[in-house]
Amino acid sequence: MSTRENIMRHLNIVGQLQPALHQPQHAPTGDLIDNAHFRAYTRTSHDVGGEADVPITWEEKEEEIWEHNTFVTCEVLAWRGVWNAEERRRRQNVDVGQTIYLGMPYYGRWLMTIALILVDKQHVKLTELIDKIEEVKQRAKKQDGQFYDAKGHDL
Amino acid sequence: MSKSHHVEKATGVGDPQCFKGEAPAAKFKVGDKVRIRNLPDIFYTRSQMYLREAEATVVKLVYESPPAEDEAWDNTDSPEWFYSLLFKQTDLWPDYPKKFETDTLETELSERWLEGI
Numbered sequence A: 001m002s003t004r005e006n007i008m009r010h011l012n013i014v015g016q017l018q019p020a021l022h023q024p025q026h027a028p029t030g031d032l033i034d035n036a037h038f039r040a041y042t043r044t045s046h047d048v049g050g051e052a053d054v055p056i057t058w059e060e061k062e063e064e065i066w067e068h069n070t071f072v073t074c075e076v077l078a079w080r081g082v083w084n085a086e087e088r089r090r091r092q093n094v095d096v097g098q099t100i101y102l103g104m105p106y107y108g109r110w111l112m113t114i115a116l117i118l119v120d121k122q123h124v125k126l127t128e129l130i131d132k133i134e135e136v137k138q139r140a141k142k143q144d145g146q147f148y149d150a151k152g153h154d155l
Numbered sequence B: 001m002s003k004s005h006h007v008e009k010a011t012g013v014g015d016p017q018c019f020k021g022e023a024p025a026a027k028f029k030v031g032d033k034v035r036i037r038n039l040p041d042i043f044y045t046r047s048q049m050y051l052r053e054a055e056a057t058v059v060k061l062v063y064e065s066p067p068a069e070d071e072a073w074d075n076t077d078s079p080e081w082f083y084s085l086l087f088k089q090t091d092l093w094p095d096y097p098k099k100f101e102t103d104t105l106e107t108e109l110s111e112r113w114l115e116g117i
Helices: A003-016 A035-042 A065-079 A085-094 A097-103 A106-120 A126-139
Strands: B033-036 B055-065 B080-088 B104-110 B114-116
Touching: A003 A035, A065 A085, A065 A106, A085 A106, A097 A106, A106 A126, B033 B080, B055 B104
Parallel strands: none
Antiparallel strands: B033 B055, B033 B114, B055 B080, B080 B104
């Protein structure tokens, strides 16, 4: 097989790794993974160019306030030397893994990554973060004592 | 960890401008033909898989910067030249229609990904 054929084969394998909820994997033993699949699993999840996919609808969606705020917070963290743009991209596009990369809202990944780097670099303790999230959740309860539901659409 | 973050160096200058003059002499010049190396891509890279082992022409030396693989961990001590490269679409995609064989794709890669041909 030529080297270019190998590259095309890689792209095909990676396309087949799109999260499939009906096909769970359970840490297979080493003898069940060949070199090609090892490379497919360990490749960076943002490198999607050339993967087989179905057409998706193009939607012109304006950014919401929380998305702008998330973006600005990321820039401020860069100005303060917490990360640079490449480290941010690594964390929000690759470290999250394929399922989260494809499954979470775009700025949702940015926001999660802000929280994680603050914990990773010891600006915030995870227990402090957990307590704060819980405090805000309780404060945001509706008058009837119920939490607001995020309404996504069914798969 | 006593390393200071490179934001100090970039403030008021810009990034990648703050790395100007720090890369070793450029190995390639405009017009050179190169092949994209199929290096391991674990943990982080910006070098697209679909370019590996394909041939391209250097169209511009764009800037000096740490390679993305290093900068993603804020390792900035080894900047290298980045090149704008032109590929033929028919070289990249087996099914690309012959009718559009003059179509090209231009993208940037750092020097470590290139070998001369």
